[in-house]
Amino acid sequence: MNSKDIISEIVGSNDITSVMFVGCGASKGELYPAKYFLDHNAKNLQVSHYTANEFNFATPANLGSSTIVISASLGGTTPETVKSNSIAKEHGAHVITLTRAEGSPLTVDADYTIVHRFAESYSAKLEKMGYALELAVEILNQVEGYEYYPDMIDGLNRIYDFCDDAVKTVEKDAKYFAEQYKDAPGIYVMSSGATAEVAYSSSVCLMMEMQWINSGNFHSGEFFHGPFEIVEKDVPFILFMNEGSTRPLDARALTFLQRFDAKVTTLDALDFGLSSAVKKTVVDYFNPFVITAVFRVYAEQLAIARQHPLTKRRYMWKLEY
Amino acid sequence: MNSKDIISEIVGSNDITSVMFVGCGASKGELYPAKYFLDHNAKNLQVSHYTANEFNFATPANLGSSTIVISASLGGTTPETVKSNSIAKEHGAHVITLTRAEGSPLTVDADYTIVHRFAESYSAKLEKMGYALELAVEILNQVEGYEYYPDMIDGLNRIYDFCDDAVKTVEKDAKYFAEQYKDAPGIYVMSSGATAEVAYSSSVCLMMEMQWINSGNFHSGEFFHGPFEIVEKDVPFILFMNEGSTRPLDARALTFLQRFDAKVTTLDALDFGLSSAVKKTVVDYFNPFVITAVFRVYAEQLAIARQHPLTKRRYMWKLEY
Numbered sequence: 001m002n003s004k005d006i007i008s009e010i011v012g013s014n015d016i017t018s019v020m021f022v023g024c025g026a027s028k029g030e031l032y033p034a035k036y037f038l039d040h041n042a043k044n045l046q047v048s049h050y051t052a053n054e055f056n057f058a059t060p061a062n063l064g065s066s067t068i069v070i071s072a073s074l075g076g077t078t079p080e081t082v083k084s085n086s087i088a089k090e091h092g093a094h095v096i097t098l099t100r101a102e103g104s105p106l107t108v109d110a111d112y113t114i115v116h117r118f119a120e121s122y123s124a125k126l127e128k129m130g131y132a133l134e135l136a137v138e139i140l141n142q143v144e145g146y147e148y149y150p151d152m153i154d155g156l157n158r159i160y161d162f163c164d165d166a167v168k169t170v171e172k173d174a175k176y177f178a179e180q181y182k183d184a185p186g187i188y189v190m191s192s193g194a195t196a197e198v199a200y201s202s203s204v205c206l207m208m209e210m211q212w213i214n215s216g217n218f219h220s221g222e223f224f225h226g227p228f229e230i231v232e233k234d235v236p237f238i239l240f241m242n243e244g245s246t247r248p249l250d251a252r253a254l255t256f257l258q259r260f261d262a263k264v265t266t267l268d269a270l271d272f273g274l275s276s277a278v279k280k281t282v283v284d285y286f287n288p289f290v291i292t293a294v295f296r297v298y299a300e301q302l303a304i305a306r307q308h309p310l311t312k313r314r315y316m317w318k319l320e321y
Numbered sequence: 322m323n324s325k326d327i328i329s330e331i332v333g334s335n336d337i338t339s340v341m342f343v344g345c346g347a348s349k350g351e352l353y354p355a356k357y358f359l360d361h362n363a364k365n366l367q368v369s370h371y372t373a374n375e376f377n378f379a380t381p382a383n384l385g386s387s388t389i390v391i392s393a394s395l396g397g398t399t400p401e402t403v404k405s406n407s408i409a410k411e412h413g414a415h416v417i418t419l420t421r422a423e424g425s426p427l428t429v430d431a432d433y434t435i436v437h438r439f440a441e442s443y444s445a446k447l448e449k450m451g452y453a454l455e456l457a458v459e460i461l462n463q464v465e466g467y468e469y470y471p472d473m474i475d476g477l478n479r480i481y482d483f484c485d486d487a488v489k490t491v492e493k494d495a496k497y498f499a500e501q502y503k504d505a506p507g508i509y510v511m512s513s514g515a516t517a518e519v520a521y522s523s524s525v526c527l528m529m530e531m532q533w534i535n536s537g538n539f540h541s542g543e544f545f546h547g548p549f550e551i552v553e554k555d556v557p558f559i560l561f562m563n564e565g566s567t568r569p570l571d572a573r574a575l576t577f578l579q580r581f582d583a584k585v586t587t588l589d590a591l592d593f594g595l596s597s598a599v600k601k602t603v604v605d606y607f608n609p610f611v612i613t614a615v616f617r618v619y620a621e622q623l624a625i626a627r628q629h630p631l632t633k634r635r636y637m638w639k640l641e642y
Contacts, residue, residue: 017365025546039369041382044338046367048360051542058514058566058605061362080542186507186535193379204539204547212551214507216537218525221372221401224642225346226525229635230533245379256642284379314550321545321577 003131006112007138010068010094016143017066018046020093021132022055022084025209027072027098029201030129033288034070034136036194040284043144052080056087065092070135072097072128074118076104085109096135098128122167122293123160129292130156133285148281155278155286163293166272174298177265178305184236184263186214191240192221192249195288198295199240206299210310220249223256233261240291241268243275244284267294324452327433328459331389331415337464338387339367341414342453343376343405346530348393348419350522351450354609355391355457357515361605364465373401377408386413391456393418393449395439397425406430417456419449443488443614444481450613451477454606469602476599476607483598484614490593495619498586499626505557505584507535512561513542513570516609519616520561527620531631541570544577554582561612562589564596565605588615 001009010016019038021031028051035049046062052071063069069088073081076099088095089109097110100118107113114135116127134156141149181187187207191199196219203217218227220239231237237257241250247270257264269287272294278286303310315321322330331337340359342352349372356370367383373392384390390409394402397420409416410430418431421439428434435456437448455477462470502508508528512520517540524538539548541560552558558578562571568591578585590608593615599607624631636642 025543028543028546039381040379042367043383044367046363046365047369051540051546053542053570054513054540054567057569058361060360062364078546192375201547203537204543208537209547209550214535214537214551216524216529216535219372219375221374222346222349222525225349225372225399226522226530228642229530229637230535231635246375248378249374252642259642260636315552315581316550321549321573321580 001112003114003134003138006096007135007142011142014094015066016068016139017044018062019136019139020055020060020063020067020069021049022052022069022071022081023073024052024078024080026201026205027074027078027081027128029197031070031072031132032197033129033194033285034132037133037285038136038140041140041146045140045143052078052084055084056080059087063088063091063093067093068139069093069095070098070132071095071106072132073099073106074128075099076101076106078106082106098131121164122296123164125296126160126163126289126292129289130159148279151279151282152285155282158277159286159289162277163290166290167293167297170294170297174301177298178301180263181236181265181302182305184213187236187238188227189215189217189238190220190223190253191242191291192219193242193244193246193287194285195240195242195291198288198291202238202295206295209316210299211302211306211308220246220253223253228256231257231260231262234263236263237265239264239266240295241266241270242284242287243269244287246284267291267298322433324435324455324459327417328456328463332463335415336387337389337460338365339383340457340460341376341381341384341388341390342370343373343390343392343402344394345373345399345401347522347526348395348399348402348449350518352391352393352453353518354450354515354606355453358454358606359457359461362461362467366461366464373399373405376405377401380408384409384412384414388414389460390414390416391419391453392416392427393453394420394427395449396420397422397427399427403427419452442485443617444485446617447481447484447610447613450610451480469600472600472603473606476603479598480607480610484611487593487611488614488618491615491618495622498619499622501584502557502586502623503626505534508557508559509548510536510538510559511541511544511574512563512612513540514563514565514567514608515606516561516563516612519609519612523559523616527616530637531620531633532623532627532629541567541574544574549577552578552581552583555584557584558586560585560587561616562587562591563605563608564590565601565608567605588612588619
């Protein structure tokens with residue numbers, strides 16, 4: 001069943017007033033563009049986004065039969081998110097869950113499961129984010145109406161091929177980045193808009209979890225209200241630059257970083273021509289796709305340069321905690 | 322005009338359907354408990370929270386005459402937040418602003434200004450957070466009704482004296498912390514629930530901005546989905562532990578940190594007897610007050626041990642950017 005039909009079935013017989021996105025770590029981050037889209041465009045819908053155990057232990061009062069819960073877990077076994085689906089179902093919410101693992105524990109209490117791919121290609125890694133956004137677009141359009149619905153659908157149809165093309169162009173830059181950053185004791189990551197949580201997950205997952213590199217992350221708009229005092233010559237930053245509404249925030253941060261000789265690597269959606277592939281009316285929401293795809297290549301090259309595979313763990317998959 | 326009368330005047334002649342919190346840096350963080358309270362308790366109200374320039378450059382579609390915007394800036398001159406008030410007013414929203422500086426640029430486009438204290442005492446530093454929460458409680462109670470309204474009002478009446486008492490007991494622990502952490506190359510800060518953005522602002526403002534110490538921050542519930550792989554013997558962490566709903570998330574993180582011999586300092590609301598001062602029905606929302614008050618003492622001691630005053634800056638107040 002596709003996103004449109006799922007939402008149509010739910011909306012057809014229920015008065016939907018709230019949408020909650022629930023996940024952990026990278027999966028939480030991948031739900032953010034959908035949350036950001038609804039937060040910025042919904043006229044009436046309540047929209048929220050939780051790490052799963054906060055949803056479980058401090059369950060929001062409005063959870064109920066007027067709620068759609070969209071949850072995600074790559075392997076479908078994250079215990080906190082499995083529990084969230086169960087709590088959501090107990091409250092009578094409509095649960096749509098995203099996972100690569102059909103029949104996994106995550107799917108037990110879900111009313112609808114969307115199975116996405118992951119390892120097959122760079123664009124396959126974007127499907128979780130893409131399905132979440134597609135669901136958000138369908139919810140908004142079917143519940144309230146959405147002026148740029150055709151532009152979003154067109155963008156969703158084009159974005160995967162666009163990203164697969166983008167990654168083909170970056171190997172040289174990614175290798176240069178890896179050489180420059182391989183001995184960095186810590187790396188900061190920032191972005192804005194719909195890409196804010198790509199910065200978050202690149203920091204806590206790709207850097208801290210998968211490379212054991214110290215890292216912090218923040219919103220480009222917040223940079224000037226605290227974090228920028230850490231800037232000195234050669235302090236390492238990664239800046240994800242967006243096309244669209246929040247570009248001036250990213251550009252202002254870049255100007256500052258360059259002025260004080262920070263070590264800065266930018267991944268810029270404009271360099272890949274994002275707005276030639278998707279309409280300017282909706283370009284904001286597609287930045288996280290191209291940035292996620294391209295930064296994966298950078299992370300892979302960093303892993304090679306550091307001889308530290310992205311799959312290496314101290315604790316995860318190894319012990320109970 | 323007090324919070325109750327302000328909200329009563331707005332709600333008396335308008336159908337309020339959304340509340341937006343807008344600020345930068347520490348001021349953004351201090352609005353979070355109010356946002357968290359509404360997010361977890363509102364049945365119908367839309368609730369959102371923006372760094373000011375994201376609000377300005379990617380203005381949400383629902384901003385209008387049914388919106389209350391609550392903004393904050395300590396000195397009342399933060400250009401981004403001043404601009405937010407102006408945008409909010411242009412859209413017909415009801416603007417309530419919090420500042421210590423009566424007559425500052427921030428107040429020009431505000432329909433209501435609440436002047437708070439700051440430097441007078443540890444509890445005075447909490448007034449911005451307190452007024453924001455009080456406004457949120459009044460909005461919820463007057464628009465939808467709120468079962469624990471009397472408990473919240475009682476808590477708001479008690480919390481300032483409670484925090485002034487709490488800070489009197491921590492000097493010895495704060496000095497010990499400062500000695501232990503003064504040479505740390507980086508410090509991680511985490512918490513959960515309403516205190517999540519106290520961890521955020523402690524990391525980006527107190528550590529990065531005011532001490533030039535590398536720092537990262539995350540939600541205790543997210544710790545196990547990425548950041549925990551950085552844990553080794555002696556990696557420095559600060560954990561803010563909450564009383565109430567999300568305590569199990571903080572406690573689980575503590576158990577892990579101790580198991581692997583991280584260098585961990587906990588500030589625990591339970592140690593100060595928070596739930597003896599405020600009702601258990603609403604204790605969740607008062608954790609950020611006691612943690613903010615107490616951690617200020619820790620930061621002050623760290624500044625002394627490092628001979629780096631909290632007011633020292635490289636860039637802020639010194640140049641245009």
